[in-house]
Amino acid sequence: MTLAQEILAGSRLALARLLSQIENGTPQGRAGLADLFPYTGRAHLIGVTGAPGTGKSSLVNALAQRYRQPGDGMASRRVGIVAVDPSSPFTGGAILGDRVRMRDLAGDPGVFIRSMASRGSLGGLAAATSGVVQALDAAGFEVVLIETVGAGQAEVDIARLAHTTLVIEAPGLGDDIQAIKAGILEIADVLVINKADRPGVETTERALKSMLALAHPVAHVFRDVRSTVPGAQAESHIQDEKKVESLWVPPVCKTVAIEGIGIGELTLAIQQHLGHLKQTGELALRERSRLQAELEGLLRDVLVARWRMALSDGKYEEMLQRMLERQVSPWQAVEELIA
Amino acid sequence: MTLAQEILAGSRLALARLLSQIENGTPQGRAGLADLFPYTGRAHLIGVTGAPGTGKSSLVNALAQRYRQPGDGMASRRVGIVAVDPSSPFTGGAILGDRVRMRDLAGDPGVFIRSMASRGSLGGLAAATSGVVQALDAAGFEVVLIETVGAGQAEVDIARLAHTTLVIEAPGLGDDIQAIKAGILEIADVLVINKADRPGVETTERALKSMLALAHPVAHVFRDVRSTVPGAQAESHIQDEKKVESLWVPPVCKTVAIEGIGIGELTLAIQQHLGHLKQTGELALRERSRLQAELEGLLRDVLVARWRMALSDGKYEEMLQRMLERQVSPWQAVEELIA
Numbered sequence: 001m002t003l004a005q006e007i008l009a010g011s012r013l014a015l016a017r018l019l020s021q022i023e024n025g026t027p028q029g030r031a032g033l034a035d036l037f038p039y040t041g042r043a044h045l046i047g048v049t050g051a052p053g054t055g056k057s058s059l060v061n062a063l064a065q066r067y068r069q070p071g072d073g074m075a076s077r078r079v080g081i082v083a084v085d086p087s088s089p090f091t092g093g094a095i096l097g098d099r100v101r102m103r104d105l106a107g108d109p110g111v112f113i114r115s116m117a118s119r120g121s122l123g124g125l126a127a128a129t130s131g132v133v134q135a136l137d138a139a140g141f142e143v144v145l146i147e148t149v150g151a152g153q154a155e156v157d158i159a160r161l162a163h164t165t166l167v168i169e170a171p172g173l174g175d176d177i178q179a180i181k182a183g184i185l186e187i188a189d190v191l192v193i194n195k196a197d198r199p200g201v202e203t204t205e206r207a208l209k210s211m212l213a214l215a216h217p218v219a220h221v222f223r224d225v226r227s228t229v230p231g232a233q234a235e236s237h238i239q240d241e242k243k244v245e246s247l248w249v250p251p252v253c254k255t256v257a258i259e260g261i262g263i264g265e266l267t268l269a270i271q272q273h274l275g276h277l278k279q280t281g282e283l284a285l286r287e288r289s290r291l292q293a294e295l296e297g298l299l300r301d302v303l304v305a306r307w308r309m310a311l312s313d314g315k316y317e318e319m320l321q322r323m324l325e326r327q328v329s330p331w332q333a334v335e336e337l338i339a
Numbered sequence: 340m341t342l343a344q345e346i347l348a349g350s351r352l353a354l355a356r357l358l359s360q361i362e363n364g365t366p367q368g369r370a371g372l373a374d375l376f377p378y379t380g381r382a383h384l385i386g387v388t389g390a391p392g393t394g395k396s397s398l399v400n401a402l403a404q405r406y407r408q409p410g411d412g413m414a415s416r417r418v419g420i421v422a423v424d425p426s427s428p429f430t431g432g433a434i435l436g437d438r439v440r441m442r443d444l445a446g447d448p449g450v451f452i453r454s455m456a457s458r459g460s461l462g463g464l465a466a467a468t469s470g471v472v473q474a475l476d477a478a479g480f481e482v483v484l485i486e487t488v489g490a491g492q493a494e495v496d497i498a499r500l501a502h503t504t505l506v507i508e509a510p511g512l513g514d515d516i517q518a519i520k521a522g523i524l525e526i527a528d529v530l531v532i533n534k535a536d537r538p539g540v541e542t543t544e545r546a547l548k549s550m551l552a553l554a555h556p557v558a559h560v561f562r563d564v565r566s567t568v569p570g571a572q573a574e575s576h577i578q579d580e581k582k583v584e585s586l587w588v589p590p591v592c593k594t595v596a597i598e599g600i601g602i603g604e605l606t607l608a609i610q611q612h613l614g615h616l617k618q619t620g621e622l623a624l625r626e627r628s629r630l631q632a633e634l635e636g637l638l639r640d641v642l643v644a645r646w647r648m649a650l651s652d653g654k655y656e657e658m659l660q661r662m663l664e665r666q667v668s669p670w671q672a673v674e675e676l677i678a
Contacts, residue, residue, distance in 0.1 A: 030670045037668035051391060284663075291662045291669065296643075298673045303642045304635075306677070323630045324623075329376035330630065331369045334637045338645070 003028070004035030007139050012112065015139050019114055022131040033131050036138035041287065043080070043137040044274055047159045048147045049187075050168030055194045057083070058257040059168060060147045061105060066263045067143050068110055074267070080136035080144040081105075081113045084129050112141060127301075130161055130294050159187045160293060163286060164273045166266075168192045169208065171200035185211055188250045189273045192266060196254035208252055248276050311337070342367070343374030346478050351451065354478050358453055361470040372470050375477035380626070382419070382476040383613055386501030387486045388526075393509040394533045396422070397596040399486045400444060405602045406482050407449055413606070419480035420444075420452045423468050423487045451480060466640075469500055469633050498526045499632060502625060503612045505605075507531045508547065510539035524550055527589045528612050531605060535593035547591055587615050650676070 003021075006014035018036075021029030046063075050056050064079045105111045114132055116125070129146065136144050146162055159165045167188035185191075191212075193204050251269045255262035277283035308316075319333045328336065342360075345353035357375075360368030385402075389395050403418045444450045453471055455464070468485065475483050485501055498504045506527035524530075530551075532543050590608045594601035616622040647655075658672045667675065 034668040034670055037671075038665045041665060288659065288663060292659055294669045295659065295662065295672055298669055299646070299676065300639055300643050302673055302677060303646055304639050307638070307642055320627065320631055320634065323634065324627060326377045326380060329373040330633045330637055331373055333634055334641050337638065338641060 002035060003032050004138075007032075007036065007135070008039065010140075012109070015112065015135065018135055019132050022135060023116060023128050025128070029131065033134060036135055039138035040134045041137065043133075043142055043144045044164070044270075045133060045137075045144050045146060045162045046270060047162030047165040048145055048168065049159060049165065050170075050192075050194075054168040054170040055257050056147055056168050059166075059192065059194050059255060060145050062255070062257040062260055062263045063145060063267065064105055064111055065260075066267050068108060072264060072268065074271070076110070077142040078110045078140055079112075080133075080139075080141035081111070081147065082129060082132055082136070082144065083113070083115045083147045084125065112136060112139070126161075127294070127297050133161055161290060163277060163283065164189045164270055166190045166192050166270070168194050169204055170195040171198045171204045185250075189248065190266070190269050191250050191252045193252065193254045194257050196262065197256045197259075201254065205252060205254070212250060212252070248273065341374060342371050343477075346371075346375065346474070347378065349479075351448070354451065354474065357474055358471050361474060362455060362467050364467070368470065372473060375474055378477035379473045380476070382472075382481055382483045383503070383609075384472060384476075384483050384485060384501045385609060386498045386504040387484055387507065388498060388504065389507030389509075389531075389533075393507040394596050395486055395507050398505075398507060398531065398533050398594060399484050401594070401596040401599055401602045402484060402606065403444055403450055403482075404599075405606050407447065411603060411607065413610070415449070416481040417449045417479060418451075419472075419475035419478075419483040420450070421468060421471055421475070421483065421485045422452070422454045423464065423485065451475060451478070465500075466633070466636050472500055500629060502616060502622065503528045503609055505529045505531050505609070507533050508543055509534040510537045510543045524589075528587065529605070529608050530589050530591045532591065532593045533596050535601065536595045536598075540593065544591060544593070551589060551591070587612065 001009070003014050003018050007018060018029065018032045022033060023029075048056055048060050048063075060081060060083075064081060067074075067077045067079045070076045105113065114136075116129060116132065133144055133146060148159075165187050167185065167190075169191065170193065185208075191208055193201060193208070251272075253262060253266045253269055255266055257263070274283075277286065315337070319328070319337055322328045323330060323333055340348070342353050342357050346357060357368065357371045361372060362368075387395055387399050387402075399420060399422075403420060406413075406416045406418050409415045444452065453475075455468060455471065472483055472485060487498075504526050506524065506529075508530065509532065524547075530547055532540060532547070590611075592601060592605045592608055594605055596602070613622075616625065655676070658667070658676055661667045662669060662672055
C-alpha cells in the first residue's frame with residue numbers, strides 16, 4: 001500500500017509520516033498529495049488568528065472539544081488542528097499552546113494535531129500549510145482548525161486558506177492594538193472577544209462594532225433605515241433583505257474559552273457563515289482563489305529553480321559583485337541576467 | 340533635470356514623488372532607483388520592530404530627535420523614517436504612530452518621514468520598502484529608521500534590510516508573549532525594554548537575559564570563566580577576548596521613550612553595533628546578502644510575469660478548472676503547464 005492508501009484506510013502513523021514529508025518538501029510528499037488530492041475539498045477549513053495574549057490556543061481547544069460532541073443539531077465531527085507559528089522563522093520549533101493542547105485533547109482518535117513553524121521563506125510555510133491541510137481533509141477530518149499567531153501578512157496569507165476566518169481579540173491588550181484591528185478586521189468572518197470575563201470587555205466590543213460599522217456601511221445603513229423609519233419599512237423591506245442577504249457582516253461573539261463559555265454560540269456563528277458561503281456561491285469562489293494562489297506559488301518556485309539551474313554560478317556571482325560595487329542597480333542586473 | 344538629479348540636489352518634493360512611484364512599482368520609479376543606485380550604501384539602516392503596545396513609534400521619534408542633536412561625540416545627522424505596516428494589507432492606509440510623529444518632528448528639514456502599507460503581496464511590500472530606503476540613502480539621509488509593527492515573517496524580512504535591528508519589548512504584555520520573543524530574539528542586535536517605568540520591568544529584563552544566555556551560550560560561558568575562576572583568568576584572557584570580540588551579544592537597553600530617558604545610551608549601543616559590524620567584516624556580508632535577496636525577489640517577479648505573458652489565458656483557466664474538479668493536483672498542474 002502507498003502512504004496515501006494507508007491514510008485513506010485510516011492510519012494515523014501514515015498521516016504523520018506524510019505530513020513530515022510535506023513539511024520538508026520531499027518528492028514523496030508531493031506524490032502523496034497528488035494521490036490524495038481527489039479526496040480533498042470536503043472539510044470545513046476554519047482559520048483562527050489574533051494577537052498574542054488573546055487565548056487563541058485555548059479557544060481552538062474549546063472549539064475542537066465542542067465539535068467532538070454531538071448536540072445542537074450537529075453530529076460529532078473529526079477535527080484536525082494545524083498550529084502555524086510564523087514568528088519562529090529560525091528555531092524550527094513550534095510551541096504554540098502545545099502544553100495546553102496535550103492536556104485537553106490527547107488520546108482522542110477523532111483529533112489530529114500538527115504544529116508547524118516557518119522554515120526559511122514565508123511562501124514555503126504557506127505552501128507547506130496548504131499541503132498539510134489538504135492531507136487532513138483527504139484523511140477525513142471534517143473540520144480543520146488552522147491557528148496562527150499574530151496579525152501580519154503571514155496570517156493574512158494563511159487566512160486565505162480558510163473558508164471561515166475567526167479573528168480573536170481580548171480586552172485590554174495595549175495602546176496601539178487598534179492599528180492591528182484595522183487591517184485584520186477585513187479578513188474576519190467572525191469576531192471573537194475571548195477572555196470576556198475581564199474588565200474592559202464593553203470597551204473592546206464597542207470599538208469592534210464601530211469599526212465594523214465603518215467597514216460595512218451599506219449593511220448598517222439598511223439596518224438603520226429599518227429600525228428608525230418604520231413607515232418606510234414595509235415598502236423597502238423585501239428589496240433591502242435581498243441586498244443584506246448577499247452581505248456578511250461579521251458577528252461579534254464573546255467567549256471565555258478556558259471555561260467553555262460562549263463556545264456553543266460561536267460554533268453556531270461559524271455554521272451560519274458556512275451556510276452563507278454556500279447560499280451565495282462564495283464558497284466556490286473562495287475555493288477557486290485558494291487553488292489559484294497555490295498554483296501560482298508553486299509555479300513561481302519551479303520557474304525560479306529551473307532558471308537558476310540553467311544559469312552558471314559564475315555569471316550570477318559576477319552580477320552580485322557589480323551590484324555591490326554600485327556599478328549596476330538591482331533592476332539593471334535582472335535585465336542583464338534574463339536577457 | 341531628472342527626478343534623480345533633483346533629489347541629489349536636495350529637493351524634498353522630487354523625493355516624495357519618486358517614493359510614490361517606487362511604491363506603485365512604475366517604470367519611472369525603477370528608472371529613478373537605477374539613477375540613484377550609485378549614491379546608495381552610505382546610510383546606517385536601523386530596523387525597529389516589536390509587538391503592538393511596546394511604544395515603537397515613540398521610540399523611533401525619540402531616536403530621530405536624538406540623532407538631530409549633536410553631542411556625545413556625534414554630529415547632527417539627517418534622519419529618514421520609513422514606517423511599514425504589513426498588518427494593513429487591504430486598506431492601503433498607513434497609520435503607524437503618524438499623529439505622534441507629526442507633533443514631534445514636523446517642520447524639521449533634516450527629517451523625512453514615509454509611511455507604507457502593504458499593497459497586495461508581502462514580497463511587493465519588502466521590495467517597495469527596499470526601494471524607498473535606497474532612495475532616502477541616496478538623498479543623503481545618514482540614518483534611516485525602518486519601523487515595523489508585529490513580530491511575524493514580514494518583520495523578519497524587513498529586518499533583513501537593516502544593518503542594526505532593535506527589538507522592542509515592554510513590561511507586562513500578556514501571557515504568550517514569550518512565544519514571540521523566542522523567534523524574534525534571533526534577529527535582535529539590540530534589545531530595548533521601553534516603558535521601563537512600568538511595573539514588571541525586572542521580570543521582563545530577567546526573562547530576556549535568560550533567553551539571551553540560551554541563545555548565546557559561548558559568550559556567556561566565557562564571561563563566567565573570567566568572573567568566577569580568577570586563577571584561570573590571566574592565561575586564557577587574551578584568547579577568550581578574541582573569540583568574544585567576533586561575537587555580538589545583544590545588549591539590553593531600558594528606555595522611557597516619551598520622556599527621552601535612556602535614549603542616549605541606546606544610540607551608543609547602536610553605534611557600538613555598527614562599529615562591531617565594520618570591525619568584523621560583517622557589514623560587507625550583510626550588504627551582500629541584502630542585495631542578493633533583493634536581486635532574487637526581482638528575478639522571481641520578472642520570470643513569472645514573462646512566463647505568464649507567454650502562456651495563453653485559456654490554457655491557464657482550463658488547468659485551474661481541472662484542479663477545481665480534483666482531476667489534477669496543484670503539482671501535476673505545474674508540471675503540465677511548464678512542460
